[in-house]
Amino acid sequence: MLVLQLTFCASQSRNLLIQAEMLLIRSGPEGHRDGGIFLSRAEQSIDAHLGVAGFLDVETTGLSPYEHEVVEFALALFTYNRLSGEIVAVVDVYTGLREPDRPIPAAATRVHGLTIDDVRGHRLDEERIERMLAQAEFLIAHNAAFDRGFVTRLFPESQAKQWLCSMRGVKWRYRGFSSAALQNLLHWHDIKPTQAHRAGDDVQCALQLLSRKDSTGNTYFWELLQQLDLKTKKDIS
Numbered sequence: 001m002l003v004l005q006l007t008f009c010a011s012q013s014r015n016l017l018i019q020a021e022m023l024l025i026r027s028g029p030e031g032h033r034d035g036g037i038f039l040s041r042a043e044q045s046i047d048a049h050l051g052v053a054g055f056l057d058v059e060t061t062g063l064s065p066y067e068h069e070v071v072e073f074a075l076a077l078f079t080y081n082r083l084s085g086e087i088v089a090v091v092d093v094y095t096g097l098r099e100p101d102r103p104i105p106a107a108a109t110r111v112h113g114l115t116i117d118d119v120r121g122h123r124l125d126e127e128r129i130e131r132m133l134a135q136a137e138f139l140i141a142h143n144a145a146f147d148r149g150f151v152t153r154l155f156p157e158s159q160a161k162q163w164l165c166s167m168r169g170v171k172w173r174y175r176g177f178s179s180a181a182l183q184n185l186l187h188w189h190d191i192k193p194t195q196a197h198r199a200g201d202d203v204q205c206a207l208q209l210l211s212r213k214d215s216t217g218n219t220y221f222w223e224l225l226q227q228l229d230l231k232t233k234k235d236i237s
Contacts, residue, residue, distance in 0.1 A: 013071060021141050041056040051236055052091070054136030055207055058150050059112040061104050065149035071119050072112070073154075074199035075118075076207060078130055082236075085213045085222025094131055095200035097143035098120035112197045130155060137236045138162040138228065142182045142206050162232045164224045166206060171223070185209055 035173045055074040062068030074095040079088040104116050133139075133155060141147035144165035150160045174182040177188060182205070183196050191208050193201040210221040 001182075008228055013042050046049060050079050050088065050154075051082050051137050052079055052135055053138055053140060054078075054132065055140045055203050055210075057141060057202040058147050059108075059114060059197070059199050060150055061102065061108050063146075065153055068108075068150075069102070069227045070124075070150050071100055071104060071108075071114050071155060072199040073098050073129070073151075074203045075129060075132055077135055078207060080221065080225075080227070085219045085225050087219070087221055090207065091204075092174050094125065094128055094132060095102050095203075098124050099224060104196050108127060113195070124154075126155075129191055130157065130164065133161070136161065138232055140164045140206075140210075140224065142166045142202070143168075156227055162229055164227055166210060166220070166224060169224045170220050174229070182206060182209075214236060 001058040054075055054077050056073070058070045058074075059072035060068050060070050070097070071137050075093070076090055078090045080086065081088055095112075097123050099116075099119045104119070109115055125182055129232060134157070139148075139151075139158060139161045141151075141163065142165070144167075146161045148158075148163050150186060165180070167180045170180075172185065177185060179185070182202060183193075186193060189209055191205050193205045195201050209218055210224070213219050
């Protein structure tokens with residue numbers, strides 16, 4: 001077993017360069033796939049206390065899922081301890097660009113930096129995303145109401161999953177933070193993204209954030225786990 005420090009660098013392609021932070025993984029010849037860390041369930045010796053969840057983020061051409069489109073999609077599958085709420089390992093990572101039907105407005109480019117030239121000719125690996133979504137017991141996004149609207153239009157099967165929101169589902173203001181915006185929270189926790197407001201970086205940095213512990217000794221992710229509904233808990237038990 002090898003303890004790695006996890007820091008992801010998002011590229012404009014579907015690969016993420018994974019360095020390290022706090023995740024426990026096993027090294028070996030089959031430990032890498034598509035530029036990310038991939039461990040099979042057998043390799044991880046998953047037991048009854050280990051679950052699998054997905055964290056995702058999208059960059060878009062605007063705010064409305066009915067009028068605008070996804071231009072970048074990132075999803076990380078990770079295992080977690082059901083009892084302690086600790087994030088154990090990232091087991092698969094995907095990030096990809098997508099050319100929209102219409103040009104990317106300048107206002108959107110000012111947020112994420114992507115232009116139509118960056119995404120021209122790119123398509124998402126929909127089959128891979130669908131396989132990853134199927135493995136996740138539930139999904140998480142920072143401002144899930146926004147991401148869910150776009151993701152469910154591309155992948156209707158994700159509608160059946162329970163979605164948790166790391167922006168509204170953690171009591172950030174109760175803990176003294178004046179904002180629940182991801183980039184602000186990352187700054188206050190000394191987590192430095194390579195490219196702010198890019199889907200791949202936002203996913204990996206958000207997972208680092210959720211793995212941190214509060215003054216009670218529980219992770220922020222543990223607080224999200226308490227919000228799983230009874231149906232989800234029954235399905236994964």
